[in-house]
Amino acid sequence: MNVFETVKQSVTTRQAAEHYGIRVGRNGMACCPFHNDKTPSMKLDRRYHCFGCGADGDVIDFTAALYGLGKKEAAVQLARDFGLSYEEGKLPDKMKKPKPRHKSPEVQFREAQSHCFRVLADYRHLLERWKTEYAPESPNEEWHPRFVEALQKINHVEYLLDTLLSGDTEERAQIMTEYGKDVIELEKRLSELAAPDAASREKYSKHHAAAPER
Template structure:
């Protein structure tokens, strides 16, 4: 079995996306990494398809485009990272040793921190606009207050991860890594609560309409 066949049979696009730092929702949707996607519009399963930009393909196509490398390089990378055996072209089986070095772990964590902080930054910006007091007499909504309090720090951390040197980026990962995990968990809980509230509101509205 060639490396291309072995990889396609062994790894789904969803597994590869999660391996390389893309957050995938329970329903298999994620923000498309191939265009400016404000809401999840890409469906990940064995293959992928973006309802926004139309990008589609198999797991090798996905990694090739995500990393900006050729198909053979993408297949080799996947075989290494998922320890997939394949024929090396001479009829012999090759089983790459799965790489999990400290450098790889760090790079994964750095990408993870940047992704979560960017999502949080967008959320805070939306809260700052949506929950702003309409009159001087209005009190601060907790989400508006959080946006005012957290935005400067989040902007600073994103700048460090995007433009800082190695030492600056490492400092963010080490000092804020645990907090970033808590932020991601909280955003997921808020999203689930907001979705449930919207469904309940819609259900009540529909019930009222029937009467």
């Protein structure tokens, strides 16, 4: 199969949208990345259709519009990002990685917003977990630093996520300007926490299991 057939048979538009940082609800609805959509109006499945602006097509059309690419470039990018092989073989490097100049300011803004939202959403999920896993078991127990962090940060992170999801363009741009560096540092921290976090939770659980009852 050629790259077009391979991609269309292997990747749904919903899978591509989630891979590229777009938040899709359980019902397959998402805020349309092709207009200033404040409430989810795009349906994503194997194809996509926006009931707000009328955008419609398959996974290759979606990726081409999202990144300002031609259909061939979009198909190659999807094949590369999802690890798909096809009969046409490798294409030149210039076809593999679209140059930044191909992306319009609107696309760059959407990419930055999606990245910021994804990092903050991961952090929120982590805080929710910490709030439960590290909650003190008795009034006299010393609070774990991660439990304290969850209490202090979770409401603010939820506010930032709500603004990125439902705020107007100016509000979302302000969030990314004010918290851009913080998000980069937070992404590094989340990456560093990923590996040792499981071991840390196990050690903490064993400590509480071994502690004498008061």
